[in-house]
Amino acid sequence: MLTIEIDGKAVELPNGSTVMDGANKLGVYVPHFCYHKKLSIAANCRMCLVQVEKAPKPLPACATPATDGMKVWTQSEQARKAQQGVMEFLLINHPLDCPICDQGGECQLQDLAVGYGNSSSRYGEAKRVVFHKEMGPLISAEEMTRCIQCTRCVRFGQEIAGVMELGMIGRGEHSEIVTFVGRTVDSELSGNMIDVCPVGALTSKPFRYSARTWELSRRKSVAPHDSLGSNLVVQVKGERVMRVLPLENEALNECWLSDRDRFSYEALNSDERLDEPMIKRVGADGTPQWQPVDWQTALEFVAGGLKDVVARHGGESLGVLASPTATTEELALVAKLARALGSDNVDFRLRQSDFRGDGQGEGIAWLGMPVAELSSLDRVLVVGSFLRKDQPLLAQRLRTAARKGLAVDVINPVDDDWLMPIAHKAIVQPSAMPSLLAEVLAAVLAAAGKSLPAALSGVTPSDTARAIGASLAGGEKKAILLGNLAEQHPDASQLFALAQALADATGATLGCLTEAANSLGAEIAGARPQAGGLNAQKMLADPRRAYVVLHAEPEFDCANPLAARAALEKADLVVVMSPFRHAEPYADVLLPVAPFTETAGTYINCEGRAQRFNGVVRPHKATRPGWKVLRVLGTLLGLPGFDFETIDDVRAWAVPPQDTITAKLNNRTRVAVAAPVRSANGVERVADVPIYFSDAIVRRAPSLQRTADARPPRARMHPTLLERLGIAEGAQVKVKQGRGEAVLAAVVDAGVPPGVVRVAAAHPSTCHLEGMTGTVTVERA
Amino acid sequence: MSAVPDKITLSADALARIDREIAKYPAGQQQSAVMSALAIAQDEHGWLSTPVMDAVAEKLAMPAVAVYEVATFYTMYNLAPVGRYKLTVCTNLPCALSGGAHAAEHLGKTLGIGFNETTADGRFTLKEGECMGACGDAPVLLVNNKRMCSFMSDAKLDELVAELRASGDAKAG
Numbered sequence: 001m002l003t004i005e006i007d008g009k010a011v012e013l014p015n016g017s018t019v020m021d022g023a024n025k026l027g028v029y030v031p032h033f034c035y036h037k038k039l040s041i042a043a044n045c046r047m048c049l050v051q052v053e054k055a056p057k058p059l060p061a062c063a064t065p066a067t068d069g070m071k072v073w074t075q076s077e078q079a080r081k082a083q084q085g086v087m088e089f090l091l092i093n094h095p096l097d098c099p100i101c102d103q104g105g106e107c108q109l110q111d112l113a114v115g116y117g118n119s120s121s122r123y124g125e126a127k128r129v130v131f132h133k134e135m136g137p138l139i140s141a142e143e144m145t146r147c148i149q150c151t152r153c154v155r156f157g158q159e160i161a162g163v164m165e166l167g168m169i170g171r172g173e174h175s176e177i178v179t180f181v182g183r184t185v186d187s188e189l190s191g192n193m194i195d196v197c198p199v200g201a202l203t204s205k206p207f208r209y210s211a212r213t214w215e216l217s218r219r220k221s222v223a224p225h226d227s228l229g230s231n232l233v234v235q236v237k238g239e240r241v242m243r244v245l246p247l248e249n250e251a252l253n254e255c256w257l258s259d260r261d262r263f264s265y266e267a268l269n270s271d272e273r274l275d276e277p278m279i280k281r282v283g284a285d286g287t288p289q290w291q292p293v294d295w296q297t298a299l300e301f302v303a304g305g306l307k308d309v310v311a312r313h314g315g316e317s318l319g320v321l322a323s324p325t326a327t328t329e330e331l332a333l334v335a336k337l338a339r340a341l342g343s344d345n346v347d348f349r350l351r352q353s354d355f356r357g358d359g360q361g362e363g364i365a366w367l368g369m370p371v372a373e374l375s376s377l378d379r380v381l382v383v384g385s386f387l388r389k390d391q392p393l394l395a396q397r398l399r400t401a402a403r404k405g406l407a408v409d410v411i412n413p414v415d416d417d418w419l420m421p422i423a424h425k426a427i428v429q430p431s432a433m434p435s436l437l438a439e440v441l442a443a444v445l446a447a448a449g450k451s452l453p454a455a456l457s458g459v460t461p462s463d464t465a466r467a468i469g470a471s472l473a474g475g476e477k478k479a480i481l482l483g484n485l486a487e488q489h490p491d492a493s494q495l496f497a498l499a500q501a502l503a504d505a506t507g508a509t510l511g512c513l514t515e516a517a518n519s520l521g522a523e524i525a526g527a528r529p530q531a532g533g534l535n536a537q538k539m540l541a542d543p544r545r546a547y548v549v550l551h552a553e554p555e556f557d558c559a560n561p562l563a564a565r566a567a568l569e570k571a572d573l574v575v576v577m578s579p580f581r582h583a584e585p586y587a588d589v590l591l592p593v594a595p596f597t598e599t600a601g602t603y604i605n606c607e608g609r610a611q612r613f614n615g616v617v618r619p620h621k622a623t624r625p626g627w628k629v630l631r632v633l634g635t636l637l638g639l640p641g642f643d644f645e646t647i648d649d650v651r652a653w654a655v656p657p658q659d660t661i662t663a664k665l666n667n668r669t670r671v672a673v674a675a676p677v678r679s680a681n682g683v684e685r686v687a688d689v690p691i692y693f694s695d696a697i698v699r700r701a702p703s704l705q706r707t708a709d710a711r712p713p714r715a716r717m718h719p720t721l722l723e724r725l726g727i728a729e730g731a732q733v734k735v736k737q738g739r740g741e742a743v744l745a746a747v748v749d750a751g752v753p754p755g756v757v758r759v760a761a762a763h764p765s766t767c768h769l770e771g772m773t774g775t776v777t778v779e780r781a
Numbered sequence: 782m783s784a785v786p787d788k789i790t791l792s793a794d795a796l797a798r799i800d801r802e803i804a805k806y807p808a809g810q811q812q813s814a815v816m817s818a819l820a821i822a823q824d825e826h827g828w829l830s831t832p833v834m835d836a837v838a839e840k841l842a843m844p845a846v847a848v849y850e851v852a853t854f855y856t857m858y859n860l861a862p863v864g865r866y867k868l869t870v871c872t873n874l875p876c877a878l879s880g881g882a883h884a885a886e887h888l889g890k891t892l893g894i895g896f897n898e899t900t901a902d903g904r905f906t907l908k909e910g911e912c913m914g915a916c917g918d919a920p921v922l923l924v925n926n927k928r929m930c931s932f933m934s935d936a937k938l939d940e941l942v943a944e945l946r947a948s949g950d951a952k953a954g
């Protein structure tokens with residue numbers, strides 16, 4: 001530790017700190033542009049010049065190491081003069097266009113110019129002009145003349161996003177920020193560059209020119225798209241969400257936001273919103289017609305319909321398919337409703353295909369540690385994950401930790417670039433993942449001189465398995481993380497059991513990244529079978545007479561979308577509760593329920609943190625919060641225990657206190673490790689859920705839909721497979737799975753194992769395939 | 782300007798020379814060889830087109846935009862095709878005050894071109910350079926990056942132009 005004095009106030013700092021750190025600690029504001037607490041020091045703007053005792057010239061606070069006994073003045077004559085001088089230089093080339101600049105009112109340069117600039121300029125010569133750049137659908141770089149070359153955006157790409165998509169070319173007065181000749185910025189974290197840019201050079205394309213910052217109310221919320229539960233500031237004008245920005249929370253999203261969480265709000269204002277309840281009636285000509293009705297009529301219709309089905313076919317003839325993006329309150333109410341009607345057929349695990357672990361767990365599967373602890377791991381093994389696209393900011397945490405020495409190992413069926421150093425990786429077809437994990441376990445046990453469980457007696461570790469085992473055996477803080485793909489895997493319960501055995505053998509913590517924003521909330525809400533009811537898969541394989549669909553789009557969200565479609569089309573009554581108008585082919589009633597911005601609710605993230613939020617705008621047209629709809633429905637049906645008055649009443653019943661939730665988190669499973677079977681001959685499918693098709697909201701967010709990540713899926717195959725099939729790159733192929741097929745363009749992808757075709761799920765072009773994994777046939781179309 | 786293909790592969794000889802440069806740095810630090818790699822690529826292709834920079838980026842496993850940053854920082858790299866003789870005059874402040882600006886103007890008038898332009902016969906390109914560390918010899922200029930000319934009075938400039946005009950098919954350095 002060392003002590004320095006800033007403006008007469010002493011502050012103690014750890015060795016290696018800078019003067020800026022000291023100022024931050026004291027709450028002394030030093031003007032700055034290029035300095036950003038999460039980025040490396042560039043010291044190129046010189047705005048932070050301060051006076052330091054015995055230094056002949058002012059020094060940049062951000063880059064000057066603090067030394068014991070150092071005396072610093074940030075407001076002295078020398079410091080102020082230096083700061084004013086720098087400001088004058090910065091303004092030489094900066095256009096005086098604040099009135100038409102989208103950053104106006106929230107611009108660091110504007111603010112600092114007021115504090116440190118002159119009211120008029122001494123510079124009378126020509127100013128430079130920098131040409132605008134095209135960076136894609138999210139970031140606007142239309143006014144690059146405003147850039148002050150702080151390079152924050154460049155450093156963000158290199159250090160946080162992990163990919164250098166922007167660079168600064170030229171030198172001196174000719175420097176400009178560019179992408180490499182005509183490329184777009186495609187990172188899933190790109191929107192943060194807009195936030196770090198201190199001026200109006202990089203601005204939000206969807207938001208530009210739609211509002212001024214001072215017209216917006218700022219309301220807190222929680223992101224609904226991944227299990228991190230990033231904290232949001234939703235900015236609202238009137239009753240419209242205009243923009244979403246990160247709310248800093250060091251324990252979760254730090255000061256960042258994924259593009260999915262940032263730009264998905266556009267869907268909330270889209271014309272695909274469902275305006276009012278609708279009932280399908282058979283018209284005079286015999287064709288079904290959608291008729292808008294009032295809530296009373298709609299709910300009476302639903303109550304009557306449900307009563308009727310239950311009376312005629314029994315409670316078990318009802319099934320509930322709920323999305324894990326619904327709030328805990330909604331999920332608890334819908335589960336209660338089903339059970340009160342005599343049905344335990346409730347599930348939110350729509351993409352899961354292996355349910356053999358049910359009833360074997362000792363608690364609710366979770367990350368196994370607080371999110372922030374990911375940053376201090378020494379070793380991590382990630383099994384079955386599209387990490388960058390499924391949990392972009394968890395990937396960012398691991399990436400940042402990897403730069404500080406975390407060794408990342410991966411067992412996956414695809415070799416996606418995670419933009420971080422990977423120590424060891426095993427890329428194998430899905431059906432071989434359990435045996436690979438078994439090999440790692442065998443390697444670890446053998447190295448420790450312990451004997452293998454009998455079930456694994458035949459397993460001999462490959463070199464890669466040994467390397468991963470050795471890596472996990474070392475290190476102090478370590479974890480094994482199961483990703484979304486591991487959760488959706490047809491052998492998910494075995495992957496879990498093996499990962500647990502490996503965690504036990506190595507002293508690592510077992511964690512689940514968990515699929516959705518409220519997967520844990522759904523568990524707390526009891527939104528899965530508790531007393532022998534049918535799970536999501538069985539409810540579709542063995543079709544029900546009536547379904548209630550909450551926030552889900554089964555035709556995209558289910559493991560077997562084709563079966564889902566068929567079951568729903570056959571049912572007598574399908575009640576769809578959604579903010580959007582969809583499901584017309586199979587629904588009988590559409591009830592407009594509020595998305596996360598229009599209702600109060602609670603999400604429980606992967607670390608088990610319950611985060612409450614309130615609606616930030618009034619519900620769209622006749623839309624009602626889902627909890628109110630379910631409450632009224634319960635009452636109409638004459639069911640007991642639905643007499644909640646307010647969201648607080650529902651919450652008090654549905655969401656236990658934080659320590660009760662925390663006490664339920666437990667990754668122990670009683671599933672025993674079994675001998676891995678390497679089944680599947682023929683071509684296996686691997687399906688990712690593309691980042692911008694993951695739920696009903698993002699699917700309708702227009703700007704995200706224009707990004708590179710939203711391109712239609714193609715059939716990605718290893719060159720040897722393409723060759724074996726005699727198919728040329730780019731040719732159309734027909735992929736058949738079960739009774740369904742999809743026609744897609746073939747593309748060479750050396751990151752896919754030889755016997756595998758990668759075809760994304762959750763997209764209109766692939767939603768006729770049966771199952772996200774399993775054997776498929778590929779042939780020329 | 783002739784059409785540039787989408788993708789370019791550097792010759793085996795160029796790649797071998799780049800490997801020699803890479804070997805001068807510790808393992809994993811191959812990016813340090815970017816300046817020499819660009820010079821080698823430029824020698825082979827005459828100028829650094831996008832695909833040439835891409836090829837260098839791929840060879841050194843670095844982001845293409847980082848290669849682009851380097852290529853645009855130094856005036857010795859040609860980001861567009863140049864004439865047989867590239868004349869780079871230093872116009873930084875010390876030179877500018879000691880005749881550099883005038884020298885550049887004189888050359889431009891003689892050749893009938895401005896900065897970054899090439900004469901119609903494809904023989905000369907005029908460029909503005911950054912400090913060459915020879916301020917005391919101002920005005921200074923470089924011929925094809927490698928030949929340094931000092932104290933370039935108008936008379937010496939005319940002499941140089943005449944020499945290069947006459948030098949017929951002599952190989953460009």
Ligand code: SF4
Nearest residue numbers: 147148150151153197
């Ligand atoms: S674009 Fe913005 S963030 Fe990037 S260098 Fe310019 S001012 Fe800084």
Ligand code: FES
Nearest residue numbers: 032043045046062
């Ligand atoms: S903030 Fe210190 S030099 Fe820019």
Ligand code: FES
Nearest residue numbers: 871876912913915
């Ligand atoms: S300024 Fe021209 S050589 Fe230094």
